[in-house]
Amino acid sequence: MQDSNKKVTRVHYTVFILWLVLTVTAAIYFISSRLVSYDPEEKLTGQNSVFVMQELRKIGQLNNVDLSDTIIHFTSDHCSCTQYSEAHKKEINEQAGLTGFKVINVNLPANLSTIIPSTPSIMIVSDTQDLLYLGPYSIGLACTESNGYVETVMNNYAKGYRSDLILSDASGCYCNL
Numbered sequence: 001m002q003d004s005n006k007k008v009t010r011v012h013y014t015v016f017i018l019w020l021v022l023t024v025t026a027a028i029y030f031i032s033s034r035l036v037s038y039d040p041e042e043k044l045t046g047q048n049s050v051f052v053m054q055e056l057r058k059i060g061q062l063n064n065v066d067l068s069d070t071i072i073h074f075t076s077d078h079c080s081c082t083q084y085s086e087a088h089k090k091e092i093n094e095q096a097g098l099t100g101f102k103v104i105n106v107n108l109p110a111n112l113s114t115i116i117p118s119t120p121s122i123m124i125v126s127d128t129q130d131l132l133y134l135g136p137y138s139i140g141l142a143c144t145e146s147n148g149y150v151e152t153v154m155n156n157y158a159k160g161y162r163s164d165l166i167l168s169d170a171s172g173c174y175c176n177l
Helices: 010-034 047-058 082-099 150-158
Strands: 069-075 102-108 121-125 131-135
Touching: 047 131, 069 082, 082 102, 082 150, 121 150, 131 150
Parallel strands: 069 102
Antiparallel strands: 069 121, 121 131
């Protein structure tokens, strides 16, 4: 074998660095295009839970329904992000069943003007029909329980703490309405 085949040249380093930069740039581009703001129009900013509950009652499926100890999942047609939250949603429903919560699934049409800024979203209501949580399942691309607030709110509620949390400042995989 010739000695020249074993030498790493400046060209090799240049090609490797160029490949690395292009790979990282492409990854950042594709990941950041999937990260969107949960509430880009700031529908929830500055709103209190009483107003939010009144607005949510305007959704046909929630009008005149007893929402005591209820978890409401909001989805929309053609939202590709819903698939990422399905496992998390299933875990929440299992926990809800163990703690006596009812579960309601609401599919929101894209043309419906509502206080819900994006899907998938979740709302948790207390036994006195007060808002405990409204927002996304979690933040980030995967929508997993490891980076969410839902479990914390439910665990705190089981211990007697009532939150009044409206989460609007989040980025992740959401479909804006």
